[in-house]
Amino acid sequence: MIEEISIENLGVIASARLELGAGFTVITGETGAGKTMVLTGLDLLLGGRGDPAVVRSGTDRAVVEGTFVVSDDVARRVEDAGGSLDDDALLLARSLPAKGRSRSFAGGRSVPQAFLSDLAADLVTVHGQSDQLRLRSPARQRALLDAFAGAVPVLAEYRDTWQRLTEARARLEEWQARSDERLGEAARLRAGLELLEALDPQPGEDDALRTEAERLGNVEELRQAAGRAYAALAGTGDGAELDASVLVDVARRALEVSDPELAALSGRLAEVSYLLADIGTDVAAFLTSLEADPDRLQTAHERRAALRDAALRLGVEHPDALAEWSSAAAARLAEIDGPNDGGAALREELAELTAALGARAEQLTAARTEAAARLSEAVDAELAGLAMAGAHLAVGLDPLPEPGPWGAETVSLLLQPRPDSPPRPLGDGASGGELSRVMLALEVAVASPEASTVRPTFVFDEVDAGVGGRAAIEVGRRLAGLARVAQVVVVTHLPQVAAFADTHLLVSKSIGATTITDVRAISGTEREQELARMLSGQEDSDVARRHAAELLDRAVVAR
Template sequence: MLHEMSIENLGVITSARVEFSPGLTAITGETGAGKTMVLTGLTLLMGGKSDVHAVRAGADSALVEGRVTVDDPGFVARVDDAGAALDEDGSLLIARTVAAQGRSRTHVGGRAVPRTVLGELAEDVVTIHGQSDQMRLRAPQRQREALDDFAGQNLAARLDEYRALWNERATARTELTELTTLAQERAREAELLRLGLAEIERIEPAPGEDVRLAQDAERLANAEELRTDARGALVALAGDDLGDVVVDAESDVVALVDRARRLTESGGLHDARLAEISRRLADVAYAVADIGTELSAYLAELDADPARLEAVEARRAELGHLTRTYGSSVDEVLAWASTAGLRLLELEDDDERISALSERVAALDHELVERASVLTTLRTEAAAALGDAVSAELAGLAMSGATLDIEVSPLPEPGPWGADSVQMLLTAHRGGTARPLGKGASGGELSRVMLAIEVALATSEASGARRTPTMIFDEVDAGVGGKAAVEIGRRLARLARTTQVIVVTHLPQVAAFADAHLVVTKGTTDDGVDSITQSGIRLVDDASRVQELARMLSGQEDSEAARQHASELLELSAVRL
């Protein structure tokens, strides 16, 4: 249940704290006194959207804090999943900050969370009904939801199964549509893939071949220059006379290094440092000799055959066509071929896939029809029970002879919520015509129908609806008065036997049934600005409650006649329960 709420700088409320009791709590006050801001605070506390215009003029931000408890292990687990923590007494602290400039902030159990997380948690705590809910009740979807709530967990489980099947069928149908409607395009894609793969298979590129051939072409195109340079280097190293290059035999590298080695080798007998230099010169001699051997082999292998160069360039041209079409290198071409092969297998399998998907969709359609039939049966049974329960409530809400019939009719084909169209038909009086709730009900009648549905959902033995610990009603008595108002108060009091109920009302007949009565009064600050402070939301009882009811009855709280009427109303409300 909701235990308390504190508000700062929200609308006309400067600073106020409200404590809520079990049972029925009525919130009253003059028109414009600030009851709406109290409801706005409750809405924010339960994860409703924030509005920067609700921040009090001149304030940087508005703050709403509250404390709730829910005796449900599932709720405690969801709080834990959100990373929040319960207080030592098992209560959950909630805070909303609405900045005049910027976004609101939400804290649950001491942890900052997204507003949507608070909204999901609040679904297990509070149900808020306002005039907007009455308008939504005109919509067929909301009427179906109310019926499904009444049907309870059995229908909810079947509906979850149906929804999963519906989504699976939707996915299969989308894939089937893509395969059939895009068949020509997919066939063209497959043909292009075949041509590309055939061309690559004909040319048979090897990994890295384009890089190797580029190197070969560069070498073959400059073979004579390379030969001259290699010969010169070999003669310089080894002093060999190759005919076109002559180097003094005493000045070649091999001879000079060998001479230096021999000289240092002799001196090294007397000096270890010189001996080390001699050993290093020996290593140099071996390296030079090895390089000379490698240069000789290079010269022997160097090929200046024009025919070979022509063959290399022709092969590069073939590979170049592939790299211009399927990738910037042969390796990329081969990667494309691998991917294209897999895609071609997928495209060539279209006929079999279309056949398999068609069979699967047909099977899912059949199963959906069967599951939809189960939903129809459950809804039809629940519709009769809910209609009877609401009609009984309407009789007690000064709508004697009124009945609510819930019509469950088939849709042309199953939809995402089954194969049923749900419509509530209200017969407002005996002998009247049943008319759709969205067309034939006045505002006052719609208020009473909504309350009757809520009472039926919460109290009917046939109801399987999930009950929240707290229900908040805003102007549920709009458009009614007299005996109907008394009966609304009585129904709210009955509802409060099992659920905490908070009602914002302007009718004394409703407020008289409350277990706790809160009055909102507005004052002014020193500069004449409207303001509700800590004392502006107060709990009234005894004489002060009689005075408030007298004000609501006649606008004259000091009238003795109004006070007597208020006292009588309190006495009668206690008896009529």
């Protein structure tokens, strides 16, 4: 909802401040007074294209600011863009220089012009000859019918099911596309498992074989080294009087004196003596175990070669990892060949989701079909009262070859201006005034009396074009009815429409050295005077004033 709009240096408007009411607001004034500039300013705030030619002559820039009450969703989008609300109100601004590029602001933060355009759909709906129809797009038409049918929750369930079905189809297609790849993988896994089953590798086997092969390949060298060590330890070789055991024992006995420190060292030498004896025993055992075995050496080399060849063929970094590969390969092969393979599960899921989508599509189609008849009837009734008797709104539901993301049919709104003319898409073959009245009829037909924290805003321009008399009164009555659930702003030249307004804004100009336009709210006598001017062009005419007063009285009663 728009609370206020401020305009500076835009066309003939030097400075103006418009406070818009929550209900029905009309903007009136003589031709050329600047009513169009009010809508131009609003268009700039909503991200419209800025034309430097509208900047007031003699000034360097035009500035338009607006205060809006917005939904939580819009507030979040502004906050995501870096802006913030001021006392729960959103401030938008647009600066249009006479030369150069315009600047846009939302919530105190500079934003791209496109950001204002994106917000516009959630802030204000403008109906006029020069504006893009809100309901021209099939998506908007479908959304309107679904809202009228109360089918939004059903559509949400349908959309969720359709999304899950789409994802399941993609997964199954991917699974099927990889079928040959999986068959090849299974064949490779089986071959590898057969190889390892015959080879039967053991954890740590390669390291053990390497150690054994090195020992068998160096038997003589090891025997000589161990023999020399044993002789030195046990004193069995040449120079036995110098063997390690004897020398350590001599040193130990030499330290067996009364000095405590030397006695402690003697004890430690005793430990060394015992350790040397153990080492000597182990060296003797090693010497005994050494035995040349060329056959065993050949076997160890062949076994290591087989393990390394298997690791290379299977892409394993080290032979010791073959056992781990075997375990993982067996699990993967079971996954590929198992009775409940991924393909079967995906096909089952796809069948279930397809059935669920069909059921929800039937619900959605039934709701739309029922609502289409009601909407057509309601809009036709409104059009009859808006000087478009014989006009008919047809709601087309065309089945799709298969359910799509928004249902099993497309939705289209078609206008038949006269009984003898064919239905045509909205916007084709109708005047701007007729289109505005069709939009008004639609908005009135779908208007919901449910309470809302944020009232939607509708701006109508030329809604009264080509009508007068009783039809004009009906236009005003319907605008007032719509204003019970929405904020309605209308630029009009018909007093019958203006009489129904809750807030009446008068655009007037004074001509001196420069033309200055003023916008102000009027009521009471001033309002009667303006309605009289609109009726007869003579605001001081007593007859016109009485007629204006009568219009106001009847408009109040009509509500």
